[in-house]
Amino acid sequence: MDTLLNNLDLFVGGFKTTLFLFVVSAFFALIIGSVVGAMRVSPVPVMRAVGTVYVNLIRNTPLTLLMFFFAFGYPKLDLGNVSYPTLAIFGLSIYTATYVAEVVRSGFNTVPKGQAEAARAIGLPFSQTMSLVIMPQAFRAVIPPMMSVFIALLKNTTIAAGFSVAEAGAIRANLSERGEPALVVLLWVALFFVILVALLSLLQRYLENRWRVLR
Template sequence: MDLSVVADNLPAYLTGFRLTAQLTLVAGAGALVIGLVVAAMRVSPLGSLRAFAAAYTELLRNMPLTLIFFFAVLVLPQFGVILPLGYWTAVVCLTAYTSAFVAEAVRSGINAVGVGQAEAARAIGLTFGQSLTTVILPQAVRTVIPPLINVIIALTKNTSVAAGFAVVELVASGRRLAQQNPADVVLVLVGVALFYLVVTVPAGQLANLLERKVAFAR
């Protein structure tokens, strides 16, 4: 077992890690935007918007991510929607899947704000949108950020699914290295795990720190 296999193949690891980080950042940003919109729809006074947002959230949260990839690759083309296999397919699928969890986290934070805050906002003549953006969401931020960090941690790990759909991210890079170094498969996989830990462990510690601060503030 050659302990230098990880160091010798560091460029390949870094290439996969960069793509994993890029997928996390791009899909995370898209999921945050869509998730905020869906969360707003879930607490909207319009029943039709609440029903659509609830169906969107429950469908995606309870569907395996791999199935969403297969749906994008095999089913959408039958309706004339053809996504280029690879990076952008991964971005679309990861964004849609993660946005449902973002929406649920944001909705939970909104529900944690006292009902009296929304009633007071309406009493002074603010619209639903104004109440949400200027009164409710600023107060919900403290409780929303820690679970959102956990969602991003999960997204980072979920990017590994893209390895099966022509995306050479960290797991795919590790798979290629394992094929090239069959005698050192364990070390190759340890190297992959270490790169994931570089992102997930600090993020998890940050989430725990923020949770303690929120609990203390309460």
């Protein structure tokens, strides 16, 4: 307990950064992934091809390698000065979006084809068919796998610690310099991650119960 109380500033600061990375990355990953998922089921061959290439290329690239590019390769492009936390958000969002896209695509497949055919029959274009008919039903069907993706994103934020981002994954290294026992520090960090994952699981259960009633 002394390890926690004596270094509360680092624990609070580290997990605040972790939650910031998680929330912002989840937001952008959900937007990008939804668009790419829609492209994957688009009737336009070019859109399907672009969505497929994006998912297969990024998903099969290790996240650490992607973070290396944003941390060390992006500054070489001279596109402007961007902070390391922002670059970490870029990497996490782009990587997680591929998994969101596949989850969303699987949700689209659970919606009966007659729903899309009926929408087209009344004159709705593809964009409105997706946004008004397909997506609302698809998202209700993919709550469990989507929350699993976000739980994985929460844990993936620790990779940013290796790229000068002072989040929860960097707490152990910082406290080692203060002479704190590494094992105790890691146990506290693990405990807080368990609590955060448990909260996400409760949110998942709440959304499942709420949207099950709506259906």
